[in-house]
Amino acid sequence: MLHDDARPETAGPVAKPPFKILVVDPDPSLLATSRAALDGLSIEGAGVALVGAASAAEARNALQQHPDTALILLEIALESERAGLDLVTHLRRELGNQRTRILVCAGDAGMPAEDETIAANDVGDWRVKAELTPRALRAAVAGQLRTFASLQALAAGRKGLARMLVATTGLxxxxxxxxxxxxxxxxxxxxxxxxxxALLCIQGDTLPRDRKIRVRASTGRFAKWKDVEVSALGEPRVEAALERLSPSSETIIEPDFCALRLRANGGITGMIYVEGRNDGTAREWQLLELFRNKCSIAFENALLIEELNTSQKATVLAMGALAEYKDNAASGHLQRIERLVGSIARELHQRGKFGDELDADFVEKVGLAALLHDVGMLSVSDETLGMPGELTGIDMQMIQRHTEIGHRILAEAAVPLRGRSLLSIAAEIARYHHERYDGSGYLEGLKGNAIPIGARIMAVADVFDALITSRQYRSAWAVEDAISWIVERAGRDFDPDVVDAFVHVIRRFQTDDPGWFPKAGGGHGMLGGAIGRKLRALFGRRAEAM
Known part of the structure; x- marks a missing residue:
């Protein structure tokens, strides 16, 4: 509901269309009398417009041409004794019109029983012409038009509520x-x-906070504009309209556009601009205000969740970086892992693979979760990581235990969280990403689909990124050589379906984003050496070139 301190700005009332009145009578005097009696009549700001018909047939044609007829002034005795009543039946039953009001103007007082006719045909009133003075006719018509207006408002309210339900469902x-x-x-x-x-814009969503208004979504003739400043659109009227929005002016209504302001915390404001001629009623604008309030809540929630997700990602990146901190690792390692794991998962989901594990929520989380795969490496001493040559005995056990330790850290952190959280997915990946498809991996020697899908994806992504980046003991492999090596080991070390999706994703990266691949000569260090030893231990002497 619109409050006194939050009324929409408007450009003044829009003229309402007149009520249409159909006068059905072979005698033209009723039409002439009606014109004189109803001259200047106005109901709720709308005048009247009369249409004449001399027979039931003409009346049917008129109703077809004017389905919005508000009132029929009807002489029952037309071509036949029942022609008038048949016209009423046609209106109510065949056309399904229950709103148009009917005022019978009978020339013969000896017609069928008045009460019976009114009840059976939803006739609003019955008058004898001889007694129907201009003043009485004007009063009777005014009453029927008010009834019609009420029915129209009720129907509009129902439609408005239906539109509101459609508009707000799922927001x-x-x-x-x-x-x-x-x-x-x-x-x-x-x-x-x-x-x-239409445009949806944001103000104050960049740091430092500024008053620049930026387009975040668009449709219609604005569809090509997104993630640009409104000032760059070359649309001064749009820019001026959005600048008018303020806490005291949350809705602006003009004859050719409307603008809404969506509330949000933290100095961020959402704005909606819709272009087009509008002549909505007060009831419709009340629905618009209700919609604006609903949108504001959804808008605020989305921004809070975005902020939470951003904070969560920053935390995960920081935790993942800790595992890389002991090493001058190849630039962009974590970012490549996140994107590659997420893209492979998305490709598998689109192919309908592993439906019992892979759903949209998992796909959204798994890339970020993969960043924590080596968090257990924080438990490995610098002495072990820096030890030259192959590791044996307790040192190799410490390297292999990083999967168990990482799992325990993440699983304990995930306990308070409901459902399949990002941390619970990360815990699975941390524990099982060194398992191999044929059961030759560690710690548990799982094989095939017993290995969680996130870990199977991570295994491919982790090895590929290790191969295409430089290490202290070897140069980076060529991308094609790395792809061929992974494809060769599908079915042994890697899930064949995951490898197939991986190849598809890498080919797309090569076409769409060749800059994704690391530059030659990336960094290396203690952790890089440890990763190399892990790979050689897993894949045997064939991997020494790695």
Whole structure:
């Protein structure tokens, strides 16, 4: 509901279309009398417009041409004794029109029983022409038009509520801005019904906070604009409209556009601009205000979740970087692992593989979770990591135990979290990413589908990234050589389905983003040496070139 301190700005009232009245009578005097009696009549700001019909047949044609007829002034005695009643039946039953009001203007007082006719045919009133003075006719018509207006408002309210339900359903389930923002615009456009040219913009979402307004979603003629400043659109009227929005002016309504302000904490403001002619009623704008409030809540939630996700990612990156801190590792290692693991999981999901483990939620989390695969390496001493040559005995056991330790750290941290959390996925990856498809890996010697899918994906991604980056004991492999080596070991060390998806993803990277691959001469150090020893221990002397 619109409050006194939050009314939408408007450009003044829009003229309402007149109520249409159909006068059905072979005698033209009723039409003439009606014109004179109803001259200047106005109901709720709308005048009247009269249409004449001399027969039931003409009346049917008129109703077809004017389905929005508000009132029929009807002489029952038309071509036949029942022609008038048949017209009423046609209106109510065949056309399904229950809103148009009917005022019978009978010329013969000896027609069928008045009460019976009214009850059976939803006739609003019955008057005898001889007694129907201009003043009485004006009063009777005014009453029927008010009834029609009430029915129209009731129907509009029901439609509005239905549109509101459609527009707001699922908004709160859209938990990220990237999902929510593009979905808001079709809903507000559908609710208003004034056009499909719309923008959703954000102000104050960059640091340091500024007042620049940026487009985050768009549709219609604005569709090509996204992630640009509104000032760059070359649309001064749009820019001026959005600049007008403020806490005291949350909704602006003009004849050719409307603009909404969405509340948010932290100095961030959302703005919606919809272009198109609007002549909505007060009830419709109340629905718009309700929609704006719902959108504000969803908008606020999405920003909070985005901030939470950003903080979570920063924390995970920091934890993952700790495991790499002892080494001057190849630049971009963590970023490559995150993207490659996530992309392989997404490709497998799109192919319908491993449906019991791979769902949309898992795909969204697994790339970030993969960054923690070697967090257990923090438990390995610098002496062991820096030891030259092959490791044996207790030192090799310490290297292999990093999977168990990493799992324990992450699994304990995941205990308070519900469902399959990012940390629980990370714990699985940390424990099992050195298992091999044929059962030759460690710690548990799992094989095939007994190895969690996240760990099977990680195994491929981890080895590939190790192969294409330089180590202290060898240069980086060529990408094609690394691909061939992994493909050769599909079915032994790696899941064949995962390898197939991996090759598809890498080919796409080569085409779309060749800069993703590391530059030659990347860094190396103690941890790089340890990883190399792990790989040689797993794959035998054939991997010494690694």
């Amino acid at each position: 709160l389930e859209m938990r990220t801005p990237d999902v929510l923002f593009p979905n808001i615009l079709p809903r507000v456009v559908g609710l208003l019904g004034i056009g499909h040219h």
